[in-house]
Structures are given as structure tokens and as C-alpha cells.
Amino acid sequence: MATHAGESLTASEGPAVRVEGLRRSFSEAGGVLNGLDLTIERGEFVALIGRSGSGKSTLLRALAGLDRSVSGSGVVEVPERVSVVFQDSRLLPWRRVLDNVVLGLSGADARARGLEALAEVGLGGRDQAWPHQLSGGEQQRAALARSLVRDPQLLLADEPFGALDALTRIKMHKLLENLYAAHHPAILLVTHDVDEAITLADRVIVLVDGVVGSDIRIDLGATRSPGDPRFASLRAQMLAELGVVESVEEEVA
């Protein structure tokens, strides 16, 4: 994933995402986000980890503009084309797969682009299936196709593989890597899986107490293996940030 440095940054006039002093709270008692600052460069792949309830989804929803009813303040700058992938595929059950992928698109070539996107995520030939006829992994592929067909400058993904089994998840990692290499959007991937974050991202951000607790650059090259000692030490560092003591840490290191 680290093979893209410098590419397509020349034409840019600034970062893809700029967040300054972002505050969000659901109650008088305390904020979920407490003055968070974050910058994501164009084409940069950032993973966001944090404990359950730490505000990862709240941040992502703020970036997606889905939190109009939430009280808060701060600066949020995002590109024009933003796509969101949720933990559930959120396919409309009453629309066939292709119609879901091109939902809201206009133009004569919309369907052709939809078919292309489906082929790209490995769902060629399933365009006329109903969502319920797809497996969980396939539904998530369709959701990826739906976000990619919009040619996003920023892809927001909230635990997109969280509900999938381990084997399917590994396949989806490969797919996401390939899609990222081909389209190069900026990506903010929310995950609770530290290994997933280290495997996929250029940078991992740990959300602690409503601000960026640490911001860790991953310089492991394109092929990353959990067996790599550097991988293991990154994982230990992140788990420590999350307040988890890893018992097998010594053995690996």
C-alpha cells in the first residue's frame, strides 16, 4: 500500500480532508469528540482505530455530513465526491444489485459504469440478482462497487469488514488493496482490528478521549506480514494505546 507516494499530488491544491477543533456531544455530560484535529492527504490511506464507543463512527459521520442533528462545532473540509461504506452493506432489498450500484447516478453510461464496477469487485454476472441472494461478503463487494462507481476523492468506511468471517475478510483486504491501487482515493477506514489497520493503511490514527491519541506512520512496504517483527511491535504499540496488554507480545518479539 505504500507504493503510491508522490503520485497525483502535484495537481492538488491541498489535503483531501482537513478537520480542526471538531467537537461533538450527545449529552450535557461530556463530548464524544473534544477538539479533534486531523489532516488526510489526497490519495492517502488512513486507518482509524479506537475502543468501542470512542467516537470513531461519530467522526466518520461528521466527515460524511450525516450528523446534522448532533450538537458540535469545528471545521470540516472534505472533497466534493465522498463515498461511504457502512458495516452493513445497506443495499436496498427491493432493488437488483446493479440498480443498487448505480443508485442516484444519472447519465447514459451509468449502467455501463455500474457493470464495470461490479466486474471489478468480482461480481460480474450477478448484476440482476436480488441483494438477499448474495452472501455477506458479496453484499459488501456490491457496496464497494456502489461507492467506487461514483469515483470518490474520499472513501469513508466504517468497519466495512466487521461482520464478515476471517477468510472472507482476508479476501476483502486484497480487494480493497487492488481497488485502492487502481483508483487512489483518500481513504479513512474505521476498524477495531489492529492487524487490518497495519496491513492496509499508510497511517494509523488512534482515537483516545475524543482527540487523536497517536498518529503512527506505517513504513512496512507493499507486502506486510504479521510475522514481521516490525509489524508485531507496531501492533503492540497500538494495543498499548488502546489499553490492551498483549500476552503473546514477548513471544513474537
Next chain:
Amino acid sequence: MATTAVEAPIVGAASEKVTDKRVVRRRLGPGPRIPGTLWIGPVLLLGLWSLASATGVLDPRTLSEPWVVVETAQRLIADGRLPEALATSAYRAALGLVIGVGVGLALALVSGLSRVGEALIDGPVQVKRAIPSLALMPLLILWLGIGEPMKVITIALGVLIPIYIHTHNGLRGIDSRYAELAETVSLGRGAFVRHVVLPGAAPGFLLGLRFAVLNALLALVVVEQVNATSGIGHMITLASSYGQTEIIVVGLVVYALLGLVADGIVRFTEGKALAWRRTLESH
């Protein structure tokens, strides 16, 4: 009374049959459809009626013989009375149905999509719901007279309520996550209604439509007995005063066919429109 003698052996035979418990346990759903089962009951009933008439158990003055009914129907078709009456009644019911469905659907959409709309519409409809449509007839007759408008509006009022209630229910039951999705793919208001609201509310609407069809038929029967000068109801009322049971039965059969055809159309539409659903019905 006499029919019990005919029924008794059948009941006895059924109770002697050993039920295979494994079949019951095999699956929790009702199992695959058995073709033609819909017709077993009616055919059996028809057989009983023929038998009772042929043996003289059933007095023709109480209920005409099935073959007399068939002859009468043929005669009524040949002289054009039945087609004309049917056309009048079907037109009335269809017009009331269309108006009721349109208004009910529009009210449900306005009330389901805006809080202001709900505040204005939901209350009055719930109050109207508590008053049976047929109870409003005296008032409608006073306002509109006994002509076609009164008849069609009475039918429409009966149709409107189930359409509104079930569509509104369906609308409110749509997962809000789909609204969120619509926002992330920048759907406009119109596209949102077309892609999310209408299909999401369709199961509720179609359920409402089945009730609406029944209500339309019920209202049709009642309005046609109030000073109707045409239609199936008029034909029946006339036959009643002359003691022509065969014509009454023909009228009843036509009402039944109207109901069955309408219900069949709704079911067929349901099957087509809700193909995306996995339910006990389809598996």
C-alpha cells in the same frame, strides 16, 4: 339439517386417517404449495348443493338448483341484462377503488414524509377510521343525493382507510438507515421517494389494497341496495321481490367472481412487486 347426513361419513373418514407426525415436524414453514388446493372447498360445496337439489332435500323456493342457476345465467347473458349490470357495478367499484386508493396513498405519503402533514392528516383519518364508512351514508345521501356520486364516494371512503393505515405503517417501518444511505449517494427528494419510500412502503400498501378491495365490494353491495336503478344489486333486489332465487344466486356468484378476480389481481401484483422478499409464501 338434512345436510348433516351427507357430511357425517366424510368427517368420520377424516378422523380415522392416521396423521404422519414427521410431516408436521419436517419443517416449520407451511411447506410447498399443493396445486389446486384452492378449489377443493368450493367444488365440494357445489357437489353437496347439487346432491341436495337432485334428491329434493333442498326446496327450489329456498335455493334454486345449480343447473337452473346456470341456465338463468346463460339467459341473462344472452339478453344482455347481466353484462350491463356487471359493467355498471364493476365501473362503480373500480371508480371508487381508484379514487380511494389515490387519495389514501397521497394522504399516507404526505403524512408519512412530513411531521406537519402527519399532524394535519393522521388525526382526522384515525377519527374517520372509527366511524364505519357505511354509517356515513345517510349524511352522504343528504349531501349528494342517491345518484352515482354518493355511491362512488361511499366506496372510495371505505377504500381510503385501509390504504392509508397500511401504507402509513409501511412508510414508518422503513429502516432509517436507508434514508442515511440516500443522503450519502445524494438522492434528491423525488428519487428518494421513488427508490426508497414507495418500494419500502409497497408491502404495507399491497396489504392495504387487499382489505380495500374487500371494503369496496362490501360498500358496493350496500350502495346498490339503496335506490339503485342499475347494477348487480338492482338485479338482485328486483329478483328478491319476485322470489326469483335463481337470479339472486347468479347475482351473488357475480359478486363473488368480482371479489375473486380483484383479489387475484392484487395477489398477482403482490407476487410481481415483492419478488425481492423472502417469505414463507415463496419458499
